[in-house]
Amino acid sequence: MGGVPAIPPPYHATAVRPDWRDLPDGLRDAITARLGAPVVAARTATAGFTGGFAAVLETAAGRVFVKAADLARQRHLTDWYAREAAVLARLPAGLPVPRPRWALDAAGWYAVGLDALDGRTPRLPWEPTELAAVLAGYAEVSAALADPPADLTALGLPHLADLARTDILWWGEVAAGREPSPPLPPAARDRLPELVALESRLPGYAATAPGLVHGDLRMDNVLLDRAGRAWFCDWNWLCHGPAWFDLAGLLVTGYAGGVDVDALFAGHPATADAPPDALDVTLAALSGYYLTAAGPPPPAWTATARVDRLGHPGGRPADGGRDRPPDVSPLLWAHRRFSGEQALGWLADRRNWH
Template sequence: MNSRPPTSIASTSGTPAAATAPSATARTGTRAAGVRLPYDALPHVVRGWVERELGSSVVSAVSQSGGFSPGPAARLVTAGGRRAFVKAVGSALNPDSPRILRAEVAAMRALPELPWLPRVYATYDDGDWIALLLEDVDGREPPHPWVDEDVDLVLGALAELTSALTPTPWPDAPRLEDNSTFSGGWATLSKAPPDDLDPWALAHLDRLATSGERARLLVSGESLVHWDIRADNLLITDAGRVVFVDWAWAAKGAGWVDTAITCLDLVTSGTTVDVDALLARHPLTGDVDPDDVTTLVEAVTGMLTERSRQPAPPGLPTLRTYQRTTADALLAWLRRRRG
């Protein structure tokens, strides 16, 4: 599959992409990276299930740090040479993480086989531990800051994927407009504005407090959207195949939403790509009112700002710092978009 779009989507600034994905030690604060349990620490029953599904013993397990689940996420190789990717979590690590992985399992079971998705091998759920066994995609994550070549590849593939997922192949998917988790941040903060709130946000807090409900109306649609596209939720192969992973937040919504969500990660990364110009010409957002895009960005920024002020959840020590870093970058972008 060649996912490169026929014309360039990104600006012409930037540098060529790195040949390999950055290591965990090379990650910056703009990337989503948590602290994961190693594969060997999985319960014996779960590791036994993995080996039965793969047909032989696991001889190599390389942990991946992207994302925030405290459970293992590892690239596996068996004695027979078979490769796979496993992610798993139990309630003792974080009480909410099994629910999130179960949501991803439901989405992966509902998604059709498409070149932009990893193949599902098997799933496991004993009521406490849940695991998902997937194709091990031999690819790299886009580096931070994002560069033009990767923007072209990913957003070109996203346009194709969105077309394939419209109308949604999962009629029972959650509806994005019913997701209140992203819409109430500014409204919550407006009830008792913190003294150290960003001055621009504080000056516009009355208007921002209404952005969440407006955004919920705007994201309604008939596509199946990923809703969590970041560099760590993507893989790009040497052949140019783009694979979108981590579908825990998949929902039925407007087809333009994922392009806007991807642009949040571009902005956070410090890219030299002109993100506003990109949104204006991309096939999924070019005809969308720029104010609608800005309203969605405002709502997500409010969620991140409010949540970054909460205590760290169990097993997720890096989450609040990432949310705060992202919110700060998005606030600066919002100030420019609002003039």
């Protein structure tokens, strides 16, 4: 921060991934056999921050979106992909989400095939029609997850209240001297006690929510199809929690785009039962979560680093360090900084920290 506004990363072009031709021959052969026809075109996904394979594969029989990762070197990704496939297979019918088609392992890799969506990430700053489509789509999703089916909850999903305590709440760590303070703008430099008090309410609020939430709802996990409908992707962090948490995380990215985000949050069906300070509590938590991890990337990548529940390297390991797992986009740190500044700036405006 420090007076220089963060620039959003190009969310449509953040990924560093292997291409189809980079995969082991045995894996490509197994995928081709499962598709039932040779791959005639492969379009690698350019969005995202992890380094797993992700591409739309086209054959004479149609198109499939395939994710794949090395079972030994990228075990966290293979676990995510398997969990996402299990979630997608059990989400209520009719929702705008891709559905799984198959899964396989070959040549030491795990792969899952999903419906291929013909879409793109929304543009920043938010365009009114695109934002309206995304908010309408999330209203549909949040309503369906307010009373989720039993086979979905039977997956043993985590609770946001627990995840908040272990991975999200970082201002308390800063106040206790266990985490370095990130650079803060003048308006927020003396607000650490208030930030700690606000974020500390999140676990209690989340614990009372009866439904499920996406858990990682950012604009780069949304695709708009050619008809303008919003589709919601990357469901590996589904958890028990309040829908307003998802909504706040989504709107953070559009905070500086001239949009009345306060009104959009307050008027959305997902906030019908939200506590009066739910938005401030979530913004405090997200700002600390992002900003404490937004420093320069560590010089070395390590395969043992913890990867947290919002899909980013981080978390709270025993030694207090947050190293870089392998195959992470170098733009991840720009994403963290941008998101953290957006959240803290929005909170500062709401609380008149000027």
